[in-house]
Amino acid sequence: MLKAFLTAARGPTVCLGRCFSSEVSGAVSKLAGFSSPPFSTEASLYVHWPYCLKRCSYCNFNKYIPRSDNQDVMLECLQRETETLLKLSQVSRITSVFFGGGTPSLAHPAAIAAVLETVARHAGLSEEAEVTLEVNPTPIGSSKLENFLHAGVNRFSIGVQSLRDDDLKVLGRDHNTQHALQTVAEARRLCPGRVSVDVMFGRPGQSVASWELELDELLSVCDDHVSLYQLTLERGTQLFSQVQKGQLSVPSDDITAVMYESARRILQNRGYLQYEVSNFARNGAISQHNMSYWKASQYLGVGPGAHGRFVPHGEGGVCREARTQTLEPDVWVREVQQRGHGTRRRIPLTHLGLLEEVLVMGLRLIDGITHQHWQLFSPRADLHQILSSSSEVQDLQQTGLLILDDRGLRCSWQGLALMDSMLPTLLLELEAHITQGLQQQARVSGGPHHPGAPAAGQGVWRPTSPRGSSSRPGCPA
Ligand SMILES: C[S@@+](CC[C@H](N)C(=O)[O-])C[C@H]1O[C@@H](n2cnc3c(N)ncnc32)[C@H](O)[C@@H]1O
Ligand SMILES: C[S@@+](CC[C@H](N)C(=O)[O-])C[C@H]1O[C@@H](n2cnc3c(N)ncnc32)[C@H](O)[C@@H]1O
Ligand code: SF4
Secondary structure, eight states: OOOOOEEEOSOOOOOTTOOOOHHHHHHHHHHHTBOOOOOOSEEEEEEEEOBOSSOOTTOOSSOBOOSSOOHHHHHHHHHHHHHHHHHHHTOOEEEEEEEEESOGGGSOHHHHHHHHHHHHHHSEEEEEEEEEEEEOOSHHHHHTHHHHHHHTOOEEEEEEEOSOHHHHHHTTOSOOHHHHHHHHHHHHHHSTTOEEEEEEESOTTOOHHHHHHHHHHHHHHOOSEEEEEEOOOOTTSHHHHHHHTTSSOOOOHHHHHHHHHHHHHHHHHTTOEEEETTEEESTTOOOHHHHHHHTTOOEEEESTTOEEEEOOGGGTOOSOEEEEEOSSHHHHHHHHHHHSOOEEEEEEOBHHHHHHHHHHHHTTBTTOEEHHHHHHHOSSSOHHHHHTTOHHHHHHHHTTSEEESSSEEEEOHHHHTTHHHHHHHHHHHHHHHHHHHHHHHHHHHTSOOOTTSOOTTTTSEEEOOSOSOOOOOOSOO
16 A cells, blocks of 8 residues: 655755746756646645644644644734745635644634635635635534634544544544544534545554444444545654554554455445545545645645645746745744745756656546646656556556556556555656656757756655555645
């Protein structure tokens, strides 16, 4: 199963404030193969709320326990950074907004409303745009749901994680099963058809039989969207050291593979169609925002540690950049107050880097990557040209794990669970094809690559190493 998180390569960090003029970047693009993604004035927006009431034992996301109430200053800075990034990207329409964290349900509903107003003031935000808020199912979170709805939220993503009190304790959650059930029921009352639940499997002490029973219980109370994540032991977390010391044990890879397969079957039997490695929906309730990641669309990331991918048209940029905001909230606040944004890392994506993202993210989808979609990013080389002549790719097709046909490239049902092991082959073929093209181009134009430009594959975002099996969220955290 895929560990399909994207992680930053330890490539060169682009100096903040440096910008390419269109003319220079155009010339560099030609020789170094920088990306010119399809021109778009649209983007989705991710907003990170970095605070939690307590640390869950397994979590290594960017979150902090607040030392004091600084909601006012956080709000001011989130608004200011949203404004800055909207101007910089020249995006005129935001297609979806996702408030994630951390625990964004700790924010005042008025803060959520104010961020949405900022978006609407500086770019279009249509009435129909999906606006998701992650909710921790504590009594505090659920009592505010109605206010969040009035603030403009129209989709709730609830971190249920488990319906077993003992397991919730081991995970260090600050809710119990009763709280989770109440929150899901209240969210469904307010937002029918637009409630998602996150649940984790592969937890300490879990068996296949107990997991199947628990999932069945969850499906009888939940709404139309389920995200299923395999618990990943993250270095530096309490759970990691408990397992290292032998105080707790987690199911083996073979067992978690069986858990994943049985969950896929149970969800399918209950009418939830799998549309991505970790995501299942009934009645077409797929997550539009996450879809923008898997389709490699532009997105802005606002708040500490948020990630974005966009072309900074506002300063004459022509290639897409992978951007990360400063992680630590106090430092991020200072930076936003001083210069309007807390962007810490800017990495211009090469043509190869962009295509790698299209491939890695797109293959997570059950429908994979269509030829039309690929062509938007790679008008000159289609998927057949890049992959068909490779004997390794042919082997993957013959074993029934990978499909490359008139529709495009995708994993089979069986292949989706093994995508991690297929990616290196596909990425190598892609790299070889693009590098060959660049070498030919350099020979024709009679010169080496521009000295200041990263070579193809350098300073780009790469998939994590193909180890182990995991269905942790395919989102850019
Ligand atoms: C980062 S949390 C933020 C939402 C919210 N604070 C919560 O915990 O419900 C988003 C989701 O990531 C998933 N997640 C976090 N840490 C994980 C881990 N170590 N392994 C697998 N999934 C994880 C959980 O399912 C969680 O609902
Ligand atoms: C784990 S996913 C869960 C999504 C949920 N299952 C759903 O369908 O709505 C959400 C988490 O990923 C992380 N995340 C998503 N988009 C991000 C971005 N652009 N930058 C940084 N973190 C992001 C955040 O920690 C967020 O809590
Ligand atoms: S899992 Fe959610 S609530 Fe728990 S520490 Fe991580 S972000 Fe906070």
